Amino acid sequence: MSGPLEGIRVIEISAIGPAPFAGMYLSDLGAEVIRIGRVAQNRNPLASKSGPLERGKKSINLDLKSQEGIEIALELIGHGDVLIEGFRPGVAEKLGLGPDECFLRNPKLVYGRMTGWGQEGPLSHSAGHDINYIGLAGPLAHIGRDGQPPSVPLNLVGDFGGGSLFLIAGILAALVAISNGNDGQIIDAAMVDGAAYLASPLYSAYQSGFWSNQRGTNLLDSGAPFYDVYECKCGDYLATGAIEPQFYKQLLKGLGFDLDEIPPQNDRAYWQETKEKFAARFLTKRRSEWLEIFNGTDACVSPVLNMGESYLHQHATDRDAFFETCGVIQPKPAPRFSLTKTEPSQESESLGQSTSELLLSIGRSTDQISDYFARGVVS
Numbered sequence: 001m002s003g004p005l006e007g008i009r010v011i012e013i014s015a016i017g018p019a020p021f022a023g024m025y026l027s028d029l030g031a032e033v034i035r036i037g038r039v040a041q042n043r044n045p046l047a048s049k050s051g052p053l054e055r056g057k058k059s060i061n062l063d064l065k066s067q068e069g070i071e072i073a074l075e076l077i078g079h080g081d082v083l084i085e086g087f088r089p090g091v092a093e094k095l096g097l098g099p100d101e102c103f104l105r106n107p108k109l110v111y112g113r114m115t116g117w118g119q120e121g122p123l124s125h126s127a128g129h130d131i132n133y134i135g136l137a138g139p140l141a142h143i144g145r146d147g148q149p150p151s152v153p154l155n156l157v158g159d160f161g162g163g164s165l166f167l168i169a170g171i172l173a174a175l176v177a178i179s180n181g182n183d184g185q186i187i188d189a190a191m192v193d194g195a196a197y198l199a200s201p202l203y204s205a206y207q208s209g210f211w212s213n214q215r216g217t218n219l220l221d222s223g224a225p226f227y228d229v230y231e232c233k234c235g236d237y238l239a240t241g242a243i244e245p246q247f248y249k250q251l252l253k254g255l256g257f258d259l260d261e262i263p264p265q266n267d268r269a270y271w272q273e274t275k276e277k278f279a280a281r282f283l284t285k286r287r288s289e290w291l292e293i294f295n296g297t298d299a300c301v302s303p304v305l306n307m308g309e310s311y312l313h314q315h316a317t318d319r320d321a322f323f324e325t326c327g328v329i330q331p332k333p334a335p336r337f338s339l340t341k342t343e344p345s346q347e348s349e350s351l352g353q354s355t356s357e358l359l360l361s362i363g364r365s366t367d368q369i370s371d372y373f374a375r376g377v378v379s
Helices: 018-028 067-078 091-095 099-105 130-137 156-179 191-198 200-207 245-255 268-282 287-294 314-318 355-361 366-375
Strands: 009-013 032-038 057-062 082-085 110-115 185-190 227-231 237-241 301-303 322-325 328-331
Touching: 009 018, 009 067, 018 032, 018 057, 018 082, 018 110, 018 156, 032 067, 057 067, 057 355, 067 099, 082 156, 099 110, 110 156, 130 156, 130 191, 156 185, 156 191, 185 191, 191 200, 227 268, 237 287, 245 268, 245 287, 287 301, 355 366
Parallel strands: 009 032, 009 082, 032 057, 082 110, 110 185
Antiparallel strands: 227 237, 237 301, 322 328
């Protein structure tokens, strides 16, 4: 492994979604990531050898309900730089893997906690998923079209945007603080907090009067005719984002409209009328024909590609933006580094594959390891 985090060791306790995504990303940036899984077989299809969230990680399965399993985990944590856990508040403490126990073993540890609602508050012990977090945080109410209920988005805003990426940012910032002479610390990353923070510009826009609470009527929420998706004759879709006046003129030109037959761009009273004209015009040609017309212009028109098409687009291939691991096509990690280049692993381990290797690395004998397997302390 190479990359800007080469030399950093991360211990990740098995979880779903945002926590393993954070571990995968740190691995992609060059960190050594050790995943502590459960002794019981994990049936989550995303936590398997072919699961993209497991790529590049070493895997050990421990019985965390046994004192011996906890001791092994603490020894691994004692030799690490970062811990990632995604339990509900208080569970790690009950297991004996809370911050107090871990900092005794490793005062320089970055202790990353990933939850939906945070470590305190009336909802902190409640179950939830992405849709609940973005609902409470604010973004969900503003996703959808005028006159329609809020649209259920992919779980990118809460789980991975508000969760994983803020956990990663906190971990990296804490590592910098350690390099400046500070001790380790706890990172309380809550998806509800991150989702709200992502909406900071919209909160400001709403309070200034620029943004309306009526979804589907604003500049960037499908209200504007020049910032929307349109169906083509073939049934495929195009995305338009011609916000700036000079780009809008090129959009009109490509669609075959004269400026004097379309109302002023930012007159909201005519947005629906203009949208209907655009929709009718886009339906007259196939997507490929429109792309040929807009090719080389700044009309901000692009195809709406699905996950079976995106990696085949010339822009993606020219930038070498995707790679294959265990037969699965995946995006390469972003951003790109000029010096410490990131090279994501081409392989993923089976769950527990490195159990013996990691036990040997912390001083266990082969006889002890055989005994652990026989008694179910590890698997």
